Amino acid sequence: MIYLDYQATTPLAPEALKAMLPWLEQGHANPHSPHRAGRQAKAAVEVARDQVAALLPPGGRVVFTSGATEALNWAIKGAGGGIITTAIEHAAVLDTAAATGRSLTILPVDGEGLVSPEPVGRGVGLVAAMLVNNEIGTIQPVAALAEEAHRAGAWMLCDAVQGYGRVAIPGNVDLIALSAHKIHGPKGIGALWIRDGITLPPLLHGGDQEGGRSGTLSPALCAGFGAAAKLMAARSEEDAAHVERLWSLAIDRLSSGWTLSGSATQRYRGNLNVRRDGLDVGRLMSDCRDIAFSAGSACASGSGRPSHVLTALGLTGGQARCSIRLGFGRYTTEAELVEAIDRLREAAEGQRP
Structure with a gap:
């Protein structure tokens, strides 16, 4: 199997x-327990918290969650006032913004998938935007x-x-949502970075283990x-250079007939x-x-609907359904990528009458 779905996981x-195995095999203590084994588990959690925080702006705290979906729900539901976000x-x-029932403004993007910042009106409490889009990058x-957002007194939530x-994550954001399995970590854990001075009401009640977030940590x-x-x-730097080489290879091999x-x-x-x-994906x-x-976001696969991201760019439903996403990174070899693209091109050519 050649794996080219890095945006999904x-x-x-x-x-x-290797870092996980000792805590799966022997370190079974609850990190919120006061005994020695619990304190050892707690120490491992705090080391991890510092490691995650090292790639984030100063002046905030990392709260572990079950994933980015929980982090985004907590931030959006915990903020007050109207919400502004983008169409992609x-x-x-x-879905979370719509579920709040609060005023919601969705900013359009241009044909390249980029939003133009606009003045934020009165009554808005939160602006939310992805740093990197999961479907088009x-x-x-x-x-x-x-x-x-800050000119209007609103918070800025960054889906990172x-x-x-x-x-690089801008240092002037207020809330940042993260997911471990998108950076070669395990599934089932994410985080919300909260700027100092911001307090969110709990999304989950029942123990307050994380200071605003309840639940036993693993x-x-x-x-x-x-x-x-x-x-x-x-x-x-090594990963970035590798991705750049892979991108150049892919673009060169998909230069004819692909957009x-x-x-x-x-x-x-x-x-x-x-x-x-005309591609039948x-x-x-x-x-x-x-x-x-991928034929689109893994989270929307099987829906039968064309990608809302691609249609927001101005593509027709038919054009969106003729699209594929190739995601690659650290563990993708150049040979794998070349082989995969050549086979995809051959199969696509074979569909022509």
């Missing part, structure tokens, strides 16, 4: 697995959006799930998240969303079933 780093956000933002002007450790998951974050920091979706420059290069007129997946790639 990333392979677990061996270093993250993840469903965890769009575009990098949004989060710092400028935060400036507009796809960008954490890869794209030392194993925390340790894996921390190790993955530490590795992202240590390998930042890129999203900005070619203002984007994370490990996300390649392309379309081919379902048939392509069947013909290349040992290549893992």
Whole structure:
């Protein structure tokens, strides 16, 4: 299997697995217990917290959650006032914002998938935007959006799930949502970074173990998240250079008959969303079933609806359905990528009458 679905999830780093194993095999104590074993587990959690925080702005605290979806729900539901977000956000933002029943403004994006910061009106309490889009990889002007939010007295929430450790997070945001399994860490854990001075009402009640968030933490998951974050920091330049090489290879091999979706420059290069007129993506997946790639967001797969991200760019439903997303990164080899793309191209050509 050639794995090209890094936006859906990333392979677990061996270093993250190694950090987790002692807490899965022997370190079974509750990190919130006062005895020695509990304190040891708590110490592992705090080491991980510091490792995650090292890639975030100063002046805030990391609260572990079950994942980015919980973090986004907590931030959105905990903020007051109206909400402004963009048309290409993840469903965890769009659906949660709609569920609050509060005033909701959705900013459009241009044909490259980029939003233009606008003055924030009165009564708005939260502006929410992705740093890096999960379907097309575009990098949004989060710092400028935060400036507009602050002029109106609103908070800025940054969904940094796809960008954490890869794209610098602006220092003027107020809330940051993260997910471990998008940075080669384990599934089932994420975090919400909360700027000092901000207090959110609890989303979950029942113990307040995390100071605003209730629930017993898993030392194993925390340790894996921390190790993955530490590795992202240590390998930042190496990973970026590798992704750039892979991007150049992919773009060169898909230069004829394929159209890129999203900005070619203002984007994370490990996300390649392309379309081919008349392409039957379902048939392509069947013909290349040992290549893992995506027809859109994994969270919306099976819905039958065209991608809301691609249609927000101005694509028709038919064009959106002719699109595929290739996601690659640290553990993708050049040989794997070349083989996969050549086979995808051959299979796509075979669909022509």
